[in-house]
Amino acid sequence: MKILLGAAGAMLALGAGFVAVTGQPLLAQSAKGKKAAATAAATVTAAASEPAKVTLPAADAASLDEIEELVLANHILSHAGVLDAYGHVSVRSSRHPDHFFLARNIAPGLVTAQDIIEYGMDASPVMQTDYKGYNERFIHSELFKARPDVKAVVHGHSPEIVAMTVAQIPLKAVSHMGAFLGLNVPNFEPRIGSADGEMSITSQDLGWALGHTLGKWNAVTIRGHGEVVVADSLHAAAGRAYYMTVNAREQMQAMSLPGAKMTYLQENETIKMEAHDGYERFWALGRSAAGGAK
Ligand SMILES: [Zn+2]
Numbered sequence: 001m002k003i004l005l006g007a008a009g010a011m012l013a014l015g016a017g018f019v020a021v022t023g024q025p026l027l028a029q030s031a032k033g034k035k036a037a038a039t040a041a042a043t044v045t046a047a048a049s050e051p052a053k054v055t056l057p058a059a060d061a062a063s064l065d066e067i068e069e070l071v072l073a074n075h076i077l078s079h080a081g082v083l084d085a086y087g088h089v090s091v092r093s094s095r096h097p098d099h100f101f102l103a104r105n106i107a108p109g110l111v112t113a114q115d116i117i118e119y120g121m122d123a124s125p126v127m128q129t130d131y132k133g134y135n136e137r138f139i140h141s142e143l144f145k146a147r148p149d150v151k152a153v154v155h156g157h158s159p160e161i162v163a164m165t166v167a168q169i170p171l172k173a174v175s176h177m178g179a180f181l182g183l184n185v186p187n188f189e190p191r192i193g194s195a196d197g198e199m200s201i202t203s204q205d206l207g208w209a210l211g212h213t214l215g216k217w218n219a220v221t222i223r224g225h226g227e228v229v230v231a232d233s234l235h236a237a238a239g240r241a242y243y244m245t246v247n248a249r250e251q252m253q254a255m256s257l258p259g260a261k262m263t264y265l266q267e268n269e270t271i272k273m274e275a276h277d278g279y280e281r282f283w284a285l286g287r288s289a290a291g292g293a294k
Helices: 031-049 061-079 137-146 159-166 176-181 204-214 234-256 267-272 280-289
Strands: 088-092 099-103 116-120 152-156 219-222 226-231
Touching: 061 088, 061 099, 061 116, 061 152, 061 234, 061 280, 088 137, 088 234, 099 137, 116 137, 137 152, 137 204, 137 226, 152 234, 159 219, 159 226, 159 234, 176 234, 176 267, 204 219, 204 226, 226 234, 234 280
Parallel strands: none
Antiparallel strands: 088 099, 088 152, 099 116, 152 226, 219 226
């Protein structure tokens, strides 16, 4: 795998192993100074030969904490079965709100910090890289553009949600953990945005159309494809993505019971019952289950 260090690459080697080389004499050339200089040079050589703790070939190293959280989100959602080999999760950069972080084209469960690409709102990497990005990165760029309040986006392919979209059954909040779904989960019809059979969100136009369908809501389904959920934090987006699938499963089970008469959440319940801890308990459990170090 070829990895290019971008324009800021020389600044991206982190940890104790990185030593700036200035070209200036370390010490005056006295005997004592020569010995000290030799020791210093050996230290430099040893330090330079050590592998850098973390390198980020396509993202701002100053955002490492945010990137490590994104890696953890990938692992939590993979471990929870929300994302499988496909699907993805992104977070808006707090240092550059017109940038966001998203993994390269890789299964979420395999993502490391070195796989994260920093994107601009045109869905192009802001640093030079040979990494291939997800074809559907336009979901993230267009939703971040359309919704300044959104800090994180998750896109998955829940079988329960796909089944409901193809059966033309609207997803509705049925449990308190699904309260964030509100009174409406809009459904995006890919045929409206594309006449050539494209069902993935592979362009700015399709991403814009998806964002238009999402509107002010927290989640949107895509017929025959999956779902997208947004939130004002990465932890909340991860929790919402999980409980959106749970809600779909509960709704399907309830609808299949003989004589079922569905009772959906009403507006005051959707407002009052959203997880007020920002899904921190879900995040903590997921981090532990996924073996997260932080
Ligand atoms: Zn997809």
